[in-house]
Amino acid sequence: MAAVNPFLQVDHLTFAVGDKVLFRDVSFGIAEGQRVGLIAQNGAGKSSLLKLIAGEEEPESGEKPAPAPTAEPEASPEP
Numbered sequence: 001m002a003a004v005n006p007f008l009q010v011d012h013l014t015f016a017v018g019d020k021v022l023f024r025d026v027s028f029g030i031a032e033g034q035r036v037g038l039i040a041q042n043g044a045g046k047s048s049l050l051k052l053i054a055g056e057e058e059p060e061s062g063e064k065p066a067p068a069p070t071a072e073p074e075a076s077p078e079p
Contacts, residue, residue, distance in 0.1 A: 007032040008053065013062035015048055022048055025062070 006029030013026045022045030030036055038046045051057040058064075 005032075006030060007034070009063075010053070011063035013049075013052065014060045015045065015052060015057070016060050017048070 008030045010029070011027050014024045015022050026049075038049065040046055048057060052059055052064075055064075
């Protein structure tokens with residue numbers, strides 16, 4: 001199987017609200033075009049994880065998710 005460069009990579013992310021640790025040392029990658037779903041109980045940290053990915057929250061520790069590099073649009077040929 002060929003190696004796939006992740007569109008989004010999260011490494012060793014930990015996040016807490018007050019004394020409640022929502023997730024600890026979470027790592028995952030999502031490839032371009034891959035579909036994913038977040039399923040968990042209320043209060044488990046789904047929205048917090050998305051806010052971390054969007055840069056709206058700061059993690060307690062771990063590698064902050066960085067936006068994937070975007071390809072430069074190809075120049076259209078001159079007529």
